[in-house]
Amino acid sequence: xxxxxxxxxxxxxxxxxxxxxxxxxxxxxxxxxxxxxxxxxxxxxxxxxxxxxxxxxxxxxxxxxxxxxxxxxxxxxxxxxxxxxxxxxxxxxxxxxxxxxxxxxxxxxxxxxxxxxxxxxxxxxxxxxxxxxxxxxxxxxxxxxxxxxxxxxxxxxxxxxxxxxxxxxxxxxxxxxxxxxxxxxxxxxxxxxxxxxxxxxxxxxxxxxxxxxxxxxxxxxxxxxxxxxxxxxxxxxxxxxxxxxxxxxxxxxxxxxxxxxxxxxxxxxxxxxxxxxxxxxxxxxxxxxxxxxxxxxxxxxxxxxxxxxxxxxxxxxxxxxxxxxxxxxxxxxxxxxxxxxxxxxxxxxxxxxxxxxxxxxxxxxxxx
Amino acid sequence: xxxxxxxxxxxxxxxxxxxxxxxxxxxxxxxxxxxxxxxxxxxxxxxxxxxxxxxxxxxxxxxxxxxxxxxxxxxxxxxxxxxxxxxxxxxxxxxxxxxxxxxxxxxxxxxxxxxxxxxxxxxxxxxxxxxxxxxxxxxxxxxxxxxxxxxxxxxxxxxxxxxxxxxxxxxxxxxxxxxxxxxxxxxxxxxxxxxxxxxxxxxxxxxxxxxxxxxxxxxxxxxxxxxxxxxxxxxxxxxxxxxxxxxxxxxxxxxxxxxxxxxxxxxxxxxxxxxxxxxxxxxxxxxxxxxxxxxxxxxxxxxxxxxxxxxxxxxxxxxxxxxxxxxxxxxxxxxxxxxxxxxxxxxxxxxxxxxxxxxxxxxxxxxxxxxxxxxxxxxxxxxxxxxxxxxxxxxxxxxxxxxxxxxxx
Numbered sequence: 001x002x003x004x005x006x007x008x009x010x011x012x013x014x015x016x017x018x019x020x021x022x023x024x025x026x027x028x029x030x031x032x033x034x035x036x037x038x039x040x041x042x043x044x045x046x047x048x049x050x051x052x053x054x055x056x057x058x059x060x061x062x063x064x065x066x067x068x069x070x071x072x073x074x075x076x077x078x079x080x081x082x083x084x085x086x087x088x089x090x091x092x093x094x095x096x097x098x099x100x101x102x103x104x105x106x107x108x109x110x111x112x113x114x115x116x117x118x119x120x121x122x123x124x125x126x127x128x129x130x131x132x133x134x135x136x137x138x139x140x141x142x143x144x145x146x147x148x149x150x151x152x153x154x155x156x157x158x159x160x161x162x163x164x165x166x167x168x169x170x171x172x173x174x175x176x177x178x179x180x181x182x183x184x185x186x187x188x189x190x191x192x193x194x195x196x197x198x199x200x201x202x203x204x205x206x207x208x209x210x211x212x213x214x215x216x217x218x219x220x221x222x223x224x225x226x227x228x229x230x231x232x233x234x235x236x237x238x239x240x241x242x243x244x245x246x247x248x249x250x251x252x253x254x255x256x257x258x259x260x261x262x263x264x265x266x267x268x269x270x271x272x273x274x275x276x277x278x279x280x281x282x283x284x285x286x287x288x289x290x291x292x293x294x295x296x297x298x299x300x301x302x303x304x305x306x307x308x309x310x311x312x313x314x315x316x317x318x319x320x321x322x323x324x325x326x327x328x329x330x331x332x333x334x335x336x337x338x339x340x341x342x343x344x345x346x347x348x349x350x351x352x353x354x355x356x357x358x359x360x361x362x363x364x365x366x367x368x
Numbered sequence: 369x370x371x372x373x374x375x376x377x378x379x380x381x382x383x384x385x386x387x388x389x390x391x392x393x394x395x396x397x398x399x400x401x402x403x404x405x406x407x408x409x410x411x412x413x414x415x416x417x418x419x420x421x422x423x424x425x426x427x428x429x430x431x432x433x434x435x436x437x438x439x440x441x442x443x444x445x446x447x448x449x450x451x452x453x454x455x456x457x458x459x460x461x462x463x464x465x466x467x468x469x470x471x472x473x474x475x476x477x478x479x480x481x482x483x484x485x486x487x488x489x490x491x492x493x494x495x496x497x498x499x500x501x502x503x504x505x506x507x508x509x510x511x512x513x514x515x516x517x518x519x520x521x522x523x524x525x526x527x528x529x530x531x532x533x534x535x536x537x538x539x540x541x542x543x544x545x546x547x548x549x550x551x552x553x554x555x556x557x558x559x560x561x562x563x564x565x566x567x568x569x570x571x572x573x574x575x576x577x578x579x580x581x582x583x584x585x586x587x588x589x590x591x592x593x594x595x596x597x598x599x600x601x602x603x604x605x606x607x608x609x610x611x612x613x614x615x616x617x618x619x620x621x622x623x624x625x626x627x628x629x630x631x632x633x634x635x636x637x638x639x640x641x642x643x644x645x646x647x648x649x650x651x652x653x654x655x656x657x658x659x660x661x662x663x664x665x666x667x668x669x670x671x672x673x674x675x676x677x678x679x680x681x682x683x684x685x686x687x688x689x690x691x692x693x694x695x696x697x698x699x700x701x702x703x704x705x706x707x708x709x710x711x712x713x714x715x716x717x718x719x720x721x722x723x724x725x726x727x728x729x730x731x732x733x734x735x736x737x738x739x740x741x742x743x744x745x746x747x748x749x750x751x752x753x754x755x756x757x758x759x760x761x762x763x764x765x766x767x768x769x770x771x772x773x774x775x776x777x
Contacts, residue, residue, distance in 0.1 A: 026583065038415055091463060093465070319487070319490070319491030319495060322638070325672075326459040326471050327491050342397075352472070
């Protein structure tokens with residue numbers, strides 16, 4: 001089984017005591033974590049958090065963080081992603097990253113963040129990440145994981161920061177003593193942007209069946225994912241499994257290339273790394289409202305999100321209908337919304353918004 | 369200020385609203401690290417006081433430990449309820465996106481369940497502020513707090529009910545949503561409020577178990593000292609929060625409104641009503657913090673979801689706006705404001721009218737819905753009250769709601 005918790009041991013007596021109903025009553029209504037965190041932010045028993053223990057910069061456009069999660073963190077499977085909360089100017093910003101390390105053994109969590117020029121969190125981390133800082137973790141998620149049983153022939157293809165989940169797969173297999181064939185193909189703009197180049201080369205020393213190729217997509221000899229290039233590395237795709245992670249261009253090209261080499265489409269796993277979207281800031285928003293709780297959808301119409309949800313036949317909770325009382329506050333899963341009182345547009349994922357003073361500025365998904 | 373403020377035209381009311389919206393936008397755009405650090409420091413102080421208080425009470429057989437422990441625990445509960453709980457539940461820190469400071473999920477160290485508070489306070493009270501028949505904070509359904517509430521013989525007990533409410537304030541707040549006056553009037557049945565009672569029981573039971581059973585038992589031989597210390601701390605918090613809260617809308621000079629008056633109110637009109645219906649308290653920085661900055665009730669009612677420690681900073685501008693529009697800015701020290709509240713509670717026990725006032729403008733106690741209209745035809749209703757010497761600022765502004773469409777827009 002691939003799920004191996006970072007801390008598989010049973011909670012100790014102290015932790016069981018701290019999590020007991022009596023302690024919960026005595027420290028109610030706030031709960032034990034709201035006291036423990038004042039001693040040390042990562043001492044929490046319920047809230048998964050991690051301390052940044054190392055910061056290194058492999059390339060000019062990236063930063064690699066080593067995190068030490070607390071015991072509330074349940075670990076991850078190679079290839080999964082984790083929502084990481086980082087506080088910037090008093091606001092907790094949450095972004096998802098795929099850990100790059102092995103899912104086995106190591107008590108640390110390694111994240112490599114690549115800069116997006118408009119990305120608030122990535123630019124902040126590149127500039128200001130420091131050891132000793134605390135980050136918030138959510139449960140690891142995602143189906144882009146190593147198949148069981150482990151494939152005999154595996155092709156790992158990545159572009160840019162999409163390297164992290166496939167590197168996690170590689171490192172996990174090496175730790176497991178995998179003795180099949182693994183091809184590791186990575187694309188980046190220039191060789192200065194190659195992530196983990198030396199580390200992956202070094203892994204070839206520990207895994208006899210590992211072949212590695214790093215390519216550049218710009219400069220004198222630009223290379224893209226194509227059948228010729230891939231067959232140079234693996235020959236054909238017979239009985240092989242591929243895992244591809246990167247920007248949409250790379251991931252979209254994968255099925256055809258895979259088919260050209262005779263690959264089984266069932267054995268092609270892909271995950272797209274989407275860069276931050278450009279905000280729709282125009283006044284006339286068109287698109288679709290997705291009400292996730294009820295499964296309904298509606299085209300964007302007139303009025304506030306509260307009015308539009310009601311027009312779609314839903315009955316969200318509301319109070320003042322003028323932005324005062326926060327009764328209609330609702331979780332927005334995704335999409336740009338405009339605050340009608342401030343005019344500000346926000347595209348954050350998983351944020352709470354006041355329906356009565358928000359209007360859609362593009363496709364919006366609400367947990368209603 | 370004893371001159372009669374001018375009647376605001378609909379245009380002036382809208383301009384007032386725009387100015388306040390601008391002030392709000394400017395403050396919100398500036399929120400950040402400083403505000404996050406502020407509330408976290410207050411929380412740290414509260415938790416430290418709580419642990420110190422409970423720890424000292426374990427040695428409560430020593431009188432200084434009992435006094436120190438009780439004081440620390442009372443201060444902890446006051447901070448928890450006022451500067452932290454009340455303000456966090458208003459959504460003042462929702463922008464931080466910290467689940468521990470999320471207005472929808474926050475619970476406080478008092479008997480009232482957060483969900484009920486969010487409804488009755490954030491929505492009912494803050495939306496319908498000082499509107500008779502809609503704002504149940506006017507007298508909490510048991511007190512007569514306005515001349516416009518018809519007098520009944522039971523109101524003779526007004527001072528007694530007020531004292532009981534002060535002593536048991538956390539329970540009074542907890543059962544606020546039962547709408548006892550409607551049950552009394554036969555409009556609804558006890559059984560209609562079963563869910564409310566169940567939630568109060570769930571929350572209140574844990575509060576009682578914690579303060580009056582488990583902590584005393586843990587203290588072994590110190591149990592009686594812990595029990596009396598906790599009881600005293602809860603009582604002190606009750607009296608303090610009662611005083612602060614009653615000074616928010618009931619000092620002499622604050623106005624009430626009828627449902628008709630606010631029927632077609634715009635956002636500007638809503639702002640105006642908040643200004644006319646609220647009163648501030650003056651005091652030191654520590655006093656403001658312990659009052660949850662409800663000492664800046666006017667600023668709080670204008671901007672209920674702006675972090676409360678900002679109210680002191682924007683008060684100068686709000687006061688300036690009041691001056692320019694000729695509006696009262698009702699403020700004074702606690703003893704003066706609370707003194708006038710006590711006077712009102714006692715005075716309204718009797719069926720009298722608005723004392724010493726302009727007879728022509730005094731509505732009859734029975735007429736809750738239509739105070740004498742003396743203003744321009746544009747005004748759907750108006751009211752006037754002569755300034756009293758005790759009031760720092762007399763509220764004498766007739767309001768003229770404009771016929772425009774209601775917010776939001």
